[in-house]
């Protein structure tokens with residue numbers, strides 16, 4: 409290269425590091441612009457084929473690597489990343505729905521998914537109808553000719569009913585309707601969605617995959633190539649790129665995810681077993697306990713449970729009292745989301761969230777972190793005493 413002006417040298421460099429560098433972490437590639445060798449390479453690039461690089465939005469070696477890893481863990485073929493779990497949900501809806509279509513959602517779906525469904529109905533003339541999460545094969549009676557997508561979540565957010573995915577998927581398949589699963593609770597470890605007949609699996613990587621309470625990301629995993637392409641179009645049209653540093657943070661959590669999940673699971677079982685025998689608690693909404701609707705389905709389809717469960721306080725306790733219980737906790741912090749090392753607790757007004765909720769009493773959701781379960785139990789015990 410000829411001699412450059414200092415200003416040009418500040419912008420351009422001919423240096424390339426030596427070949428042959430190897431290390432365990434995936435490299436972090438930051439890029440909006442991706443460079444082409446020549447115009448022919450520019451013209452031949454197809455952003456949908458993940459064997460070439462075209463623009464930062466469509467992927468770098470960092471995001472391609474995370475996508476491949478998540479697809480493999482979930483038991484799928486292809487994966488697309490989105491900047492949050494909720495963005496992944498929206499990417500699915502916009503990929504497969506159009507005006508005049510109908511979607512079915514379980515009454516216990518992750519609430520922002522419900523807000524999105526209701527917005528699709530108001531703004532795009534797509535009907536969003538809600539079904540009892542325990543409906544099983546009965547979903548067949550709800551499917552209309554214009555039903556295009558059935559959302560499922562296993563177990564459902566907050567109230568934790570475990571749906572019969574096999575029965576729902578079989579009924580959907582018979583009528584040619586797609587089934588999407590929000591598989592965040594199981595982290596893709598304790599439930600194998602594609603073996604049950606699910607078409608689209610979605611993960612909030614924000615939770616166990618990251619494990620750090622420090623990053624938002626979502627993933628959509630499929631096996632069918634045509635379906636993947638539809639979702640890839642949605643990914644592109646909505647511009648759902650993710651940052652390389654965030655992808656790195658999620659990848660950093662993967663090697664320890666199963667060990668963490670099993671520790672959360674064991675801790676949650678201990679805390680839940682202790683809570684269950686307390687007179688203040690009327691129902692244990694943890695899929696591994698018989699109180700939980702769908703417990704038998706959980707035993708059949710799942711290999712674990714992780715750290716998230718809910719309880720119902722006996723109706724003799726007022727909301728003021730259960731709020732005092734939550735405020736009195738010291739190790740458990742109050743906050744949304746979960747999947748990190750710290751235990752969390754949140755009260756929900758479940759009667760206002762569900763159409764046919766029968767039980768009285770306040771629902772409180774626990775997320776069991778990686779603290780010693782004995783200390784968590786002691787914390788709950790002192791908070792119950794203050795209630």
Ligand SMILES: *Cc1c(COP(=O)(O)O)cnc(C)c1O
Nearest residue numbers: 492493494518592612614624625
């Ligand atoms: C957290 C969560 C989401 C959304 O993930 P974000 O990254 O927070 O947008 C979706 N579904 C379930 C079941 C979740 O727990």
